[in-house]
Amino acid sequence: xxxxxxxxxxxxxxxxxxxxxxxxxxxxxxxxxxxxxxxxxxxxxxxxxxxxxxxxxxxxxxxxxxxxxxxxxxxxxxxxxxxxxxxxxxxxxxxxxxxxxxxxxxxxxxxxxxxxxxxxxxxxxxxxxxxxxxxxxxxxxxxxxxxxxxxxxxxxxxxxxxxxxxxxxxxxxxxxxxxxxxxxxxxxxxxxxxxxxxxxxxxxxxxxxxxxxxxxxxxxxxxxxxxxxxxxxxxxxxxxxxxxxxxxxxxxxxxxxxxxxxxxxxxxxxxxxxxxxxxxxxxxxxxxxxxxxxxxxxxxxxxxxxxxxxxxxxx
Amino acid sequence: xxxxxxxxxxxxxxxxxxxxxxxxxxxxxxxxxxxxxxxxxxxxxxxxxxxxxxxxxxxxxxxxxxxxxxxxxxxxxxxxxxxxxxxxxxxxxxxxxxxxxxxxxxxxxxxxxxxxxxxxxxxxxxxxxxxxxxxxxxxxxxxxxxxxxxxxxxxxxxxxxxxxxxxxxxxxxxxxxxxxxxxxxxxxxxxxxxxxxxxxxxxxxxxxxxxxxxxxxxxxxxxxxxxxxxxxxxxxxxxxxxxxxxxxxxxxxxxxxxxxxxxxxxxxxxxxxxxxxxxxxxxxxxxxxxxxxxxxxxxxxxxxxxxxxxxxxxxxxxxxxxxxxxxxxxxxxxxxxxxxxxxxxxxxxxxxxxxxxxxxxxxxxxxxxxxxxxxxxxxxxxxxxxxxxxxxxxxxxxxxxxxxxxxxxxxxxxxxxxxxxxxxxxxxxxxxxxxxxxxxxxxxxxxxxxxxxxxxxxxxxxxxxxxxxxxxxxxxxxxxxxxxxxxxxxxxxxxxxxxxxxxxxxxxxxxxxxxxxxxxxxxxxxxxxxxxxxxxxxxxxxxxxxxxxxxxxxxxxxxxxxxxxxxxxxxxxxxxxxxxxxxxxxxxxxxxxxxxxxxxxxxxxxxxxxxxxxxxxxxxxxxxxxxxxxxxxx
Numbered sequence: 001x002x003x004x005x006x007x008x009x010x011x012x013x014x015x016x017x018x019x020x021x022x023x024x025x026x027x028x029x030x031x032x033x034x035x036x037x038x039x040x041x042x043x044x045x046x047x048x049x050x051x052x053x054x055x056x057x058x059x060x061x062x063x064x065x066x067x068x069x070x071x072x073x074x075x076x077x078x079x080x081x082x083x084x085x086x087x088x089x090x091x092x093x094x095x096x097x098x099x100x101x102x103x104x105x106x107x108x109x110x111x112x113x114x115x116x117x118x119x120x121x122x123x124x125x126x127x128x129x130x131x132x133x134x135x136x137x138x139x140x141x142x143x144x145x146x147x148x149x150x151x152x153x154x155x156x157x158x159x160x161x162x163x164x165x166x167x168x169x170x171x172x173x174x175x176x177x178x179x180x181x182x183x184x185x186x187x188x189x190x191x192x193x194x195x196x197x198x199x200x201x202x203x204x205x206x207x208x209x210x211x212x213x214x215x216x217x218x219x220x221x222x223x224x225x226x227x228x229x230x231x232x233x234x235x236x237x238x239x240x241x242x243x244x245x246x247x248x249x250x251x252x253x254x255x256x257x258x259x260x261x262x263x264x265x266x267x268x269x270x271x272x273x274x275x276x277x278x279x280x281x282x283x284x285x286x287x288x289x290x291x292x293x294x295x296x297x298x299x300x301x302x303x304x305x306x307x308x309x310x311x312x313x314x315x
Numbered sequence: 316x317x318x319x320x321x322x323x324x325x326x327x328x329x330x331x332x333x334x335x336x337x338x339x340x341x342x343x344x345x346x347x348x349x350x351x352x353x354x355x356x357x358x359x360x361x362x363x364x365x366x367x368x369x370x371x372x373x374x375x376x377x378x379x380x381x382x383x384x385x386x387x388x389x390x391x392x393x394x395x396x397x398x399x400x401x402x403x404x405x406x407x408x409x410x411x412x413x414x415x416x417x418x419x420x421x422x423x424x425x426x427x428x429x430x431x432x433x434x435x436x437x438x439x440x441x442x443x444x445x446x447x448x449x450x451x452x453x454x455x456x457x458x459x460x461x462x463x464x465x466x467x468x469x470x471x472x473x474x475x476x477x478x479x480x481x482x483x484x485x486x487x488x489x490x491x492x493x494x495x496x497x498x499x500x501x502x503x504x505x506x507x508x509x510x511x512x513x514x515x516x517x518x519x520x521x522x523x524x525x526x527x528x529x530x531x532x533x534x535x536x537x538x539x540x541x542x543x544x545x546x547x548x549x550x551x552x553x554x555x556x557x558x559x560x561x562x563x564x565x566x567x568x569x570x571x572x573x574x575x576x577x578x579x580x581x582x583x584x585x586x587x588x589x590x591x592x593x594x595x596x597x598x599x600x601x602x603x604x605x606x607x608x609x610x611x612x613x614x615x616x617x618x619x620x621x622x623x624x625x626x627x628x629x630x631x632x633x634x635x636x637x638x639x640x641x642x643x644x645x646x647x648x649x650x651x652x653x654x655x656x657x658x659x660x661x662x663x664x665x666x667x668x669x670x671x672x673x674x675x676x677x678x679x680x681x682x683x684x685x686x687x688x689x690x691x692x693x694x695x696x697x698x699x700x701x702x703x704x705x706x707x708x709x710x711x712x713x714x715x716x717x718x719x720x721x722x723x724x725x726x727x728x729x730x731x732x733x734x735x736x737x738x739x740x741x742x743x744x745x746x747x748x749x750x751x752x753x754x755x756x757x758x759x760x761x762x763x764x765x766x767x768x769x770x771x772x773x774x775x776x777x778x779x780x781x782x783x784x785x786x787x788x789x790x791x792x793x794x795x796x797x798x799x800x801x802x803x804x805x806x807x808x809x810x811x812x813x814x815x816x817x818x819x820x821x822x823x824x825x826x827x828x829x830x831x832x833x834x835x836x837x838x839x840x841x842x843x844x845x846x847x848x849x850x851x852x853x854x855x856x857x858x859x860x861x862x863x864x865x866x867x868x869x870x871x872x873x874x875x876x877x878x879x880x881x882x883x884x885x886x887x888x889x890x891x892x893x894x895x896x897x898x899x900x901x902x903x904x905x906x907x908x909x910x911x912x913x914x915x916x917x918x919x920x921x922x923x924x925x926x927x928x929x930x931x932x933x934x935x936x937x938x939x940x941x942x943x944x945x946x947x948x949x
Contacts, residue, residue, distance in 0.1 A: 236590045237542060237544075238588060239428040239543055239544075240430075240543035243428065243532040243533075244532065250533065
């Protein structure tokens with residue numbers, strides 16, 4: 001009789017655990033790159049907090065991530081809102097599952113010493129990455145100066161290549177971000193515009209291909225858990241983290257502090273505020289969609305249906 | 316007067332002496348040998364004394380116990396100690412205020428963070444990573460030291476290793492280096508900067524030590540094995556007035572060391588967030604948070620009361636359900652046991668007829684009843700039907716149907732024959748009960764089969780005996796009376812004639828007298844046999860008693876046919892009988908009456924008529940017949 005009871009109980013437990021055993025989890029490949037807003041992910045990796053099912057595919061520039069997610073080489077990517085719209089306009093449906101950072105000064109326009117403000121940009125050589133984000137900043141910068149794109153020479157220069165061009169005096173102005181900005185400051189660069197002047201416009205998000213979500217829900221959830229755990233570590237171990245980021249990005253702890261000051265890193269609970277159609281996130285998506293179409297970065301507007309999905313933020 | 320003045324001046328002088336402000340006590344925790352600590356902080360104290368407007372600072376370097384005792388007796392005004400001890404102090408002194416975080420300098424680089432160094436002798440080949448220290452002896456400070464205990468222990472705990480049983484607690488960090496270098500301990504935990512200081516003092520060569528879990532942070536000026544935590548806080552106790560507290564804070568933040576020695580105080584910065592230290596201590600369950608676990612449980616309960624109660628409730632329900640199932644199982648088991656014992660005990664066969672799919676299950680006893688092994692018969696109604704005696708089939712099904720028509724209100728008792736394996740027929744009595752659905756249609760029929768062959772056969776024998784003459788096995792008078800009306804009715808229907816022959820033996824009494832009753836009985840048997848041989852299927856021969864017989868001869872188209880028949884019979888009867896080697900002779904006198912007659916007659920009338928006719932035959936000389944018709948006609 002006791003045996004029978006044990007049997008009953010063990011069958012119950014078996015059934016309880018069965019649901020978890022049936023769905024086989026596929027590995028989640030996430031494209032990312034070195035950027036102050038994504039340091040939490042690098043930190044989580046360094047501390048071994050990433051699930052073994054999560055594989056990071058690291059690139060050097062944002063367009064690496066875009067290329068990889070478009071080709072299907074990865075299932076998800078840490079990317080800018082602009083790239084999400086670009087992908088959607090090309091017919092690859094991505095959904096945004098979390099906001100990783102909001103640029104509030106980390107994206108900057110830097111100039112040689114002779115150029116003190118935007119009004120002096122006419123006829124200058126501007127080095128910029130061929131990305132939607134850089135294009136957007138360029139547009140906003142030129143708008144501020146009352147200039148057309150034809151008034152300047154735009155050079156295709158990704159941030160890692162800018163320092164070299166800067167030293168060789170091949171460029172007058174660059175559109176860049178940390179940690180490359182800090183290196184240019186060391187070269188006595190002038191700061192003429194930052195994303196602080198484009199409030200709640202530049203969002204970096206974790207985007208997942210809709211066609212790859214099935215079977216990877218747990219991976220996405222665990223990826224975000226590790227990210228938020230790292231953010232909490234940042235909050236409590238600020239000094240330790242500045243040294244660690246400094247080591248990874250090869251800049252000084254002071255530069256790290258400045259870079260961290262240029263982004264807002266929303267916690268899990270703060271993330272909750274971005275996921276409805278009245279949020280600044282969705283507003284920015286709509287605005288960027290219009291602007292990018294108007295300026296010809298996309299040939300047709302992206303569908304913004306089901307763009308935001310907060311379910312992975314829930315416990 | 317002069318004396319008075321002198322007195323007053325003396326008084327005033329002594330007053331100034333009496334009311335001279337006591338200097339501020341700056342308590343510094345002796346994390347290392349007192350002389351080293353004094354040497355490190357002397358420039359800070361000198362700076363303060365040179366810049367404070369009205370106050371002086373006195374440096375007191377104290378060991379842990381002394382430090383705590385002084386704090387309790389309000390003997391200190393400003394303190395600096397490691398953040399872990401400060402967490403304890405902060406817990407006991409609510410109003411203590413952190414005013415700055417210390418900056419240290421090494422080789423020109425300032426840092427306001429520190430951590431632990433895990434090291435071993437460079438010559439030790441067996442230790443290269445944290446895991447290698449699992450069961451090695453390690454020299455450390457006590458558990459209130461952040462850098463030389465807590466921070467390294469935490470790194471191990473992240474790997475799931477509890478290293479605390481391996482630790483030997485030392486009094487100073489120099490002793491730790493000494494223990495490791497002299498091989499008393501295999502490894503040591505020290506604060507960042509201590510090794511560099513020992514090297515600077517010439518007691519140690521950098522090449523002699525090996526750093527485990529080295530963090531290799533680009534801009535951090537010291538060897539490091541753990542995460543970084545904010546450097547020592549400087550705090551002011553509440554009885555120092557605000558003006559002086561502000562002045563001290565401003566002075567400290569403005570201090571910049573001119574020294575560039577290893578581990579020297581480089582300066583002070585705005586107080587850091589010490590929550591990482593709080594987290595560290597909590598995760599290691601050490602003072603002042605070692606009692607927090609109980610509180611946590613309480614908080615947990617407060618926060619998740621409904622969920623916890625729900626889980627508890629579900630667990631109770633599941634538990635009760637399990638107990639009930641167990642009991643039910645026990646009950647079913649014992650019922651089943653009792654039931655099967657009962658079935659085995661009765662030798663009765665159980666049947667269970669599923670009337671929906673027509674399956675029929677029989678217990679083993681049913682099969683053994685019919686001589687089968689127990690699992691030979693298929694569980695179908697067809698198999699059962701196949702064994703049913705063809706003569707009983709119609710009636711058996713009728714009884715079943717009649718019972719079903721009562722919808723269970725009647726009782727079901729059925730008797731039928733079934734073929735046993737050896738080909739013999741067994742009488743089976745079935746009793747049972749059916750279950751009905753809402754529409755009154757039978758769904759299941761359960762009951763017992765009992766082998767009643769013995770009972771049935773003795774009953775049949777009795778019945779036979781009642782109807783037959785025991786000696787000759789011929790139907791008796793009673794049976795004749797039952798059959799006669801049918802035979803007569805048949806004759807009327809088919810327009811045939813029936814002759815009733817009353818036969819009385821002649822000379823039988825003599826046989827009995829001369830040869831005994833046994834011989835007489837033998838003779839009677841033989842007479843019966845001869846008479847039966849003459850009759851046809853539908854005719855009846857009955858023994859009325861003694862030597863009297865009656866024969867009903869049916870299907871006569873003409874009454875004359877009987878003349879031949881009776882003549883042949885008389886001849887047969889009068890032939891000699893061989894009984895016990897004796898040749899015996901008897902004859903018969905026969906009276907004949909016919910049916911139908913002009914007047915309506917029944918069997919009794921016919922019997923009376925033929926009796927009379929027989930009597931006439933006796934009178935006429937025996938061994939002959941006489942027709943009642945002739946008697947009437949006379």
